[in-house]
Amino acid sequence: MDWLRARLTEVPGGTVREDFVEYPAWRCDRAELLDADSGAALTCTPLLGAAFTAPEGVTAEVLDLGLGRAEDFARQAPSIRGRIVLVRHEYPFAAGHVHRRVKLGLAQQHGAAGFLIAHQELGVGPVSGSSGRDGGPGIPALGISAGAASQLSASRGGARSLARLRITGQDYTGQARVLVLDLPGRAPDWIVVSAHVDGHPLGESAIDNASGLAVALALARLLAPHTRSLPHGLRICLFGAEEWGLAGSRRWLTQIDEAQRRRVWMNVNLDSVAGASRLTALTSGFEQLDGWIKQVAAERALQLATYLPPMNNSDHANFAAAGIPALRLLAGFDEPASNLRLLLTAGDTRDKVKPDELVHALETSAVLVWEALSTSEAALEHLRNT
Numbered sequence: 001m002d003w004l005r006a007r008l009t010e011v012p013g014g015t016v017r018e019d020f021v022e023y024p025a026w027r028c029d030r031a032e033l034l035d036a037d038s039g040a041a042l043t044c045t046p047l048l049g050a051a052f053t054a055p056e057g058v059t060a061e062v063l064d065l066g067l068g069r070a071e072d073f074a075r076q077a078p079s080i081r082g083r084i085v086l087v088r089h090e091y092p093f094a095a096g097h098v099h100r101r102v103k104l105g106l107a108q109q110h111g112a113a114g115f116l117i118a119h120q121e122l123g124v125g126p127v128s129g130s131s132g133r134d135g136g137p138g139i140p141a142l143g144i145s146a147g148a149a150s151q152l153s154a155s156r157g158g159a160r161s162l163a164r165l166r167i168t169g170q171d172y173t174g175q176a177r178v179l180v181l182d183l184p185g186r187a188p189d190w191i192v193v194s195a196h197v198d199g200h201p202l203g204e205s206a207i208d209n210a211s212g213l214a215v216a217l218a219l220a221r222l223l224a225p226h227t228r229s230l231p232h233g234l235r236i237c238l239f240g241a242e243e244w245g246l247a248g249s250r251r252w253l254t255q256i257d258e259a260q261r262r263r264v265w266m267n268v269n270l271d272s273v274a275g276a277s278r279l280t281a282l283t284s285g286f287e288q289l290d291g292w293i294k295q296v297a298a299e300r301a302l303q304l305a306t307y308l309p310p311m312n313n314s315d316h317a318n319f320a321a322a323g324i325p326a327l328r329l330l331a332g333f334d335e336p337a338s339n340l341r342l343l344l345t346a347g348d349t350r351d352k353v354k355p356d357e358l359v360h361a362l363e364t365s366a367v368l369v370w371e372a373l374s375t376s377e378a379a380l381e382h383l384r385n386t
Helices: 004-009 071-073 102-109 148-151 208-222 247-255 260-261 287-299 316-323 354-373 377-382
Strands: 015-035 040-042 044-046 057-062 084-088 115-118 141-143 162-185 190-196 233-239 264-270 279-282 304-307 326-331
Touching: 004 015, 004 148, 004 162, 004 208, 004 233, 015 044, 015 141, 015 148, 040 148, 040 287, 044 057, 057 148, 071 102, 071 316, 084 102, 084 148, 084 326, 102 115, 115 162, 141 148, 141 247, 162 247, 162 279, 190 208, 190 247, 190 316, 190 354, 208 233, 208 264, 208 354, 233 247, 233 354, 247 316, 260 264, 264 316, 264 377, 287 304, 287 326, 287 354, 316 326
Parallel strands: 057 084, 084 115, 115 141, 190 233, 190 264, 264 326, 279 304
Antiparallel strands: 015 040, 015 162, 044 141, 057 162, 162 233, 279 326
């Protein structure tokens, strides 16, 4: 955050401030998973914010529910209570994808004693992610590898495997920083470009989301000399606590009053914009915004697809919930073989990001943001229609 603030301060013509938001934070002191039948320790990582166990942990049978979709839970509903549920992580950027937090919520609703989610690719290691508990009730939850899942789901003479899961730590009230760079236009209103700073303990979080931060900084430098002559101002928001169930941007948006929110015409959220060559704009259910992007892409010869159904997988979702037309610019949509399959794993490292992918994301986002900054207030008001 200090490094980013220094870079934002160097942008000419802008003013930088820091906002702070409180959120239900969490510290894990110890997380472990044992194959209780053999005593072997299995590599794991706790889901951020997961509920803690008693010091001795939880020992229970493992119930493998495959992908762990609603129909899988319904089919095994009588067998779930008191057991540790095992499900599979899905490629997160595809139509029909079921999010980890949905699966965890189903496990909790059915009375599971614990939750394991496994990456599906051998050799990748465990998968991380947020539990979305947000300080409320929950169940202990770990991310594991495909190999660990195979070991726990292996046939043992017709009996289910036993596992011991332990997570100890502390819940507390944390404070997340939000860096805000304002580059005013002619009117006191804003097009907001956002990116999140926080990552996960595995890998380098290079795709998710150093790529978005790099493009946001470059975009600010590129457009700074021009904003004062444009109808609307450019605001860059760099959020903390995104990986904590989108807590940072959600609380920041509730802290600003309705009048300020009404002065935000659009959010362009840059999250995981490299790792694949194709870009997609997730348009949060805003039909007019989706059509506007398609029109801009056609007129400016952008290689950019759109996806209309809401996907609550980054900070754009909180802007959309506040009634602000919001899109997430994303690489690798419906490309499950791309490097984005390595998000939330130790494989998310800087070698997975190509410079030409960053340039492509910068050029695409610059066109979209320039068009938004140049568009009339009446036309932007029209985009609020879902």
